[in-house]
Amino acid sequence: MDWLNWHNVSLVLDNPATKWVLLAFGLVMPLASILTWMERRQSAMMQDRLGPNRANIGPIKLKGILHFIADAVKMIFKEDFIPGSVHRGLFALAPVLALAPVLIAFAIIPFGPTVYPHELGNVLHSVPLAGEAPNLTDSIRLQIFQVDFGLIFYFAVLTLANYGGTIAGWASYNKWALLGGLRSSSQMMSYEVSMGLALMGTFLVAGSLEPGYITAHGWNSHYSPANPLNWLWLPQLPGLLLFFVAAVAETKRAPFDIPEGEPEIIGYFVEYSGIRWGMFFLAEFIEIVFISSVITVVFFGGYQVPFLDEDGFRFAGTLAALPHWAVVAMQIGAFGAKVFLLCWFQLLVRWTLPRFRADQLMSLGWKLLLPASLAWIMITALGKLILMSAGG
Amino acid sequence: MAHAAHDEPPADHDGPKVLAVHGKVRTIQVARPQAEDVTYLAATKKGIGITLRHFAKNFFLPRRKAADLGKAGGAPAQQAWKNEIETVQYPEERVEYPERFRGLHRLMQRDDGAVRCVACMCCPTVCPAHCITIIPEETGDNGTEKRPAVFEIDELRCVVCGLCVEACPCDAIRMDTGEHAKPVYERGDAIENRESLLARGIRSTAAQGGLGPDWREHAPAKAATPASHTHAPTKKK
Numbered sequence: 001m002d003w004l005n006w007h008n009v010s011l012v013l014d015n016p017a018t019k020w021v022l023l024a025f026g027l028v029m030p031l032a033s034i035l036t037w038m039e040r041r042q043s044a045m046m047q048d049r050l051g052p053n054r055a056n057i058g059p060i061k062l063k064g065i066l067h068f069i070a071d072a073v074k075m076i077f078k079e080d081f082i083p084g085s086v087h088r089g090l091f092a093l094a095p096v097l098a099l100a101p102v103l104i105a106f107a108i109i110p111f112g113p114t115v116y117p118h119e120l121g122n123v124l125h126s127v128p129l130a131g132e133a134p135n136l137t138d139s140i141r142l143q144i145f146q147v148d149f150g151l152i153f154y155f156a157v158l159t160l161a162n163y164g165g166t167i168a169g170w171a172s173y174n175k176w177a178l179l180g181g182l183r184s185s186s187q188m189m190s191y192e193v194s195m196g197l198a199l200m201g202t203f204l205v206a207g208s209l210e211p212g213y214i215t216a217h218g219w220n221s222h223y224s225p226a227n228p229l230n231w232l233w234l235p236q237l238p239g240l241l242l243f244f245v246a247a248v249a250e251t252k253r254a255p256f257d258i259p260e261g262e263p264e265i266i267g268y269f270v271e272y273s274g275i276r277w278g279m280f281f282l283a284e285f286i287e288i289v290f291i292s293s294v295i296t297v298v299f300f301g302g303y304q305v306p307f308l309d310e311d312g313f314r315f316a317g318t319l320a321a322l323p324h325w326a327v328v329a330m331q332i333g334a335f336g337a338k339v340f341l342l343c344w345f346q347l348l349v350r351w352t353l354p355r356f357r358a359d360q361l362m363s364l365g366w367k368l369l370l371p372a373s374l375a376w377i378m379i380t381a382l383g384k385l386i387l388m389s390a391g392g
Numbered sequence: 393m394a395h396a397a398h399d400e401p402p403a404d405h406d407g408p409k410v411l412a413v414h415g416k417v418r419t420i421q422v423a424r425p426q427a428e429d430v431t432y433l434a435a436t437k438k439g440i441g442i443t444l445r446h447f448a449k450n451f452f453l454p455r456r457k458a459a460d461l462g463k464a465g466g467a468p469a470q471q472a473w474k475n476e477i478e479t480v481q482y483p484e485e486r487v488e489y490p491e492r493f494r495g496l497h498r499l500m501q502r503d504d505g506a507v508r509c510v511a512c513m514c515c516p517t518v519c520p521a522h523c524i525t526i527i528p529e530e531t532g533d534n535g536t537e538k539r540p541a542v543f544e545i546d547e548l549r550c551v552v553c554g555l556c557v558e559a560c561p562c563d564a565i566r567m568d569t570g571e572h573a574k575p576v577y578e579r580g581d582a583i584e585n586r587e588s589l590l591a592r593g594i595r596s597t598a599a600q601g602g603l604g605p606d607w608r609e610h611a612p613a614k615a616a617t618p619a620s621h622t623h624a625p626t627k628k629k
Contacts, residue, residue, distance in 0.1 A: 042447065045446070045451055046443040046446050046450075047446070048446060048476045048478060348440060348447070349436075349440065352442075352443040353439060368430060
């Protein structure tokens with residue numbers, strides 16, 4: 001049993017593949033699946049209805065949360081009908097193209113702090129005391145892909161997800177599906193621009209494109225990154241608003257569900273059934289989780305718990321020390337809670353607003369969001385310039 | 393959308409506000425979209441406020457009692473601090489049906505448990521859905537003469553209009569069970585026959601076949617209440 005030590009465990013856990021599996025199956029897929037139920041239940045509560053509350057395994061009912069299992073089983077065993085006229089190869093490829101990029105994009109999200117396995121039971125001091133330096137050689141960074149162009153990677157990869165919809169529309173050999181695919185492309189092109197520009201201000205303020213760096217430092221180096229006032233929502237509130245609108249449009253959900261367009265064209269997945277349709281559906285919900293993760297990481301301090309530093313709660317100079325494992329657990333929990341709350345808010349918006357018309361969508365994107373994000377970059381840059389020349 | 397044009401009456405009631413007149417050319421004021429119309433912010437904020445209020449109320453407050461559901465308003469004291477969900481979860485919770493609710497049919501019985509129906513064919517004649525099938529047979533009794541050998545009602549075809557009950561001259565068919573038509577796996581199972589209809593029935597106290605030709609002798613003293621069936625003295629056999 002010599003091989004079983006923290007060093008080897010760290011090697012396994014620090015492997016990107018291991019982390020990806022943990023993230024995808026531990027947080028993303030469960031949350032996205034539960035969202036399929038939560039959307040129906042939450043919309044019901046907003047409309048004075050009960051919603052799905054009856055699925056159960058024997059006496060276990062959990063307010064109907066098990067509906068997502070019933071839905072998954074149903075979709076897997078449903079007939080997978082493929083119309084005769086479709087392009088079979090591309091028809092089969094499209095759902096994969098829609099689902100895969102969203103999961104890949106999660107690689108840049110830091111979903112927890114760096115874990116030092118040797119120190120799990122100890123209080124972690126930011127500045128090790130001389131003579132008793134802790135063994136910090138083994139570390140597990142809870143972020144799969146740490147790279148300096150982090151958020152650019154997200155824009156690049158998530159754009160690929162749009163090919164799924166467009167190819168689905170084209171391969172279906174159905175004019176309504178094709179219209180849906182085209183609408184999806186045009187919407188993506190219109191809103192991708194403002195989405196990127198809306199985040200530009202945060203890059204200027206934080207001084208980095210790397211989500212892990214933004215989370216670990218905040219915008220003001222004088223304060224702890226765990227201070228909520230040090231998170232980027234404070235200096236970048238208009239940027240947050242612009243990014244949120246553009247990102248909701250990017251997920252192709254109401255009020256921006258023009259590609260789906262249920263009353264008129266059903267959308268690019270009109271010819272899909274069974275689990276293939278389920279993959280489009282799941283991709284949509286994973287995009288919600290992803291958008292929430294990005295907003296959490298960039299604007300709301302990611303895994304940071306308010307006033308919880310690496311060694312414990314620090315408030316007004318006094319420290320309530322906590323062991324490393326408790327800090328790590330609380331921080332991962334905080335990340336999950338923030339993402340969940342933002343998902344909830346997206347569902348709230350989705351069930352509040354009616355759909356935009358296609359022309360309203362375009363004019364909102366090009367005439368309002370784009371100039372507003374450009375103006376906000378200018379304001380942020382000017383502000384930063386003035387502060388830098390004033391404060392040095 | 394908080395739009396000024398909707399809230400304030402126009403200055404000139406005959407048309408748009410005239411800013412200037414140059415001969416035949418008038419410069420009028422038109423309603424331009426305001427900033428909040430273009431950004432949708434005010435409307436979005438208002439809408440989210442409404443849905444959030446409903447969500448919070450329905451999420452945190454307990455449900456009303458099943459007995460209070462379906463009643464408009466309900467008793468104010470009982471409705472306080474309850475949410476606004478009106479859904480009745482049917483098999484477990486039921487609302488009280490009104491007295492005249494028309495449910496499944498039933499055939500009433502004579503004192504000896506025999507069917508009261510005399511196969512007069514009034515109900516299949518009046519039935520707009522043609523869902524009643526009666527094949528009569530002779531009883532061998534000169535009093536009743538006929539009875540249904542087959543009495544079938546296709547509950548899938550029935551439109552629950554209640555005309556058969558109105559048409560029946562001898563209180564043989566009723567729709568007062570308060571039960572719904574049961575779900576079935578095969579269409580044939582939805583056809584109620586004479587035995588199943590009779591099994592739901594009870595003894596009727598009404599006089600069979602009216603009061604007969606000598607009804608004047610049995611009628612109550614006051615002619616103002618004609619032919620009160622329930623108080624008829626004896627069955628005519």
